[in-house]
Amino acid sequence: MVRGRMKHKDVVETLHHSDWDIFKENFNRFWNENVKPYERTLLTLLTAIVVLGVGYLWYSDKKANDLESANQYLAEAKRRLDDGDMAGAISELEYIEDSRVSVPAEMLDANIAYASGEYEQAISILGRLVENSPESIRTDLLYQYSAAQESNGDFEGALQTLERIKAQLGSEPDTSDPGRESSVWDRYYFRKGRLLAKSGKQDEGIKTLLMVSQNSPWSLQARNEIDWIKATPVAPLTTKWAASGS
Numbered sequence: 001m002v003r004g005r006m007k008h009k010d011v012v013e014t015l016h017h018s019d020w021d022i023f024k025e026n027f028n029r030f031w032n033e034n035v036k037p038y039e040r041t042l043l044t045l046l047t048a049i050v051v052l053g054v055g056y057l058w059y060s061d062k063k064a065n066d067l068e069s070a071n072q073y074l075a076e077a078k079r080r081l082d083d084g085d086m087a088g089a090i091s092e093l094e095y096i097e098d099s100r101v102s103v104p105a106e107m108l109d110a111n112i113a114y115a116s117g118e119y120e121q122a123i124s125i126l127g128r129l130v131e132n133s134p135e136s137i138r139t140d141l142l143y144q145y146s147a148a149q150e151s152n153g154d155f156e157g158a159l160q161t162l163e164r165i166k167a168q169l170g171s172e173p174d175t176s177d178p179g180r181e182s183s184v185w186d187r188y189y190f191r192k193g194r195l196l197a198k199s200g201k202q203d204e205g206i207k208t209l210l211m212v213s214q215n216s217p218w219s220l221q222a223r224n225e226i227d228w229i230k231a232t233p234v235a236p237l238t239t240k241w242a243a244s245g246s
Contacts, residue, residue: 077108086116103133110144119152139168146191155199162192175211186216193222197229205229 077092089112106129113122126145133141142165149158165188173183189211197205206229212222 077105081108081112081115086112103129103137107141107144110148114144114148114151119148122148123152139165143187143191146195150195150198155195159192159195159199162188162195173213178210178214180213180215182213182216186212186218186222190218190222190225194225197225202229202232 077089080086080088080092089108106125110122110125110129113119113125123145126141126148130138130141130145142161146158146161146165149155149161169184169188173180173185175189189208193205193207193209193211195205196202196208206226209222209226209229212218216222
């Protein structure tokens, strides 16, 4: 009997069917030999991954909400401080528990103490912050620390704090040119000149204030400070006249 030839379509379908059967057979063999013995362990691991993923998303969302709340309390405390409501500002700070805003919260606490005239408390807070703060805000903290010392009457201590700032300002400008460009040094010159005058060194204070650039935002304050120093009456010298024996 003559064997009939298969059509091309029948050959292709037969090959495809044969390939699929081989694939299923190989997959089943792989599953039974390599996966099925560890099926329970893999299921447990998958469950743990899902639980950890959900937990991480919940924790991240909670931390984001905590930070947002802390920033809101911080903003409200600053607003109350600006309005002169010291007690209200302090009460807002007490709600802040997120450590990520601890530095700005303590800075605001120091400002509240300073504005309330509690200079020693401000000095205590700022002194702690200076030693533990990021480098990016240390210069501003030192200026605040120096201002608190000045307000507390410790002019020498305030000058010593300024010397710590000096090391962070970079290259000093050419102060022989009063029309030079403004720089970060102008704030330093203003603060130092003011402190020198307050500590009784008026001439040295004026000389330092004149180092502030005319193009600086501190220029007007420096000129006003010089005018105030020159207008301040000098205490009369105590003179003891010797009695004439003649």
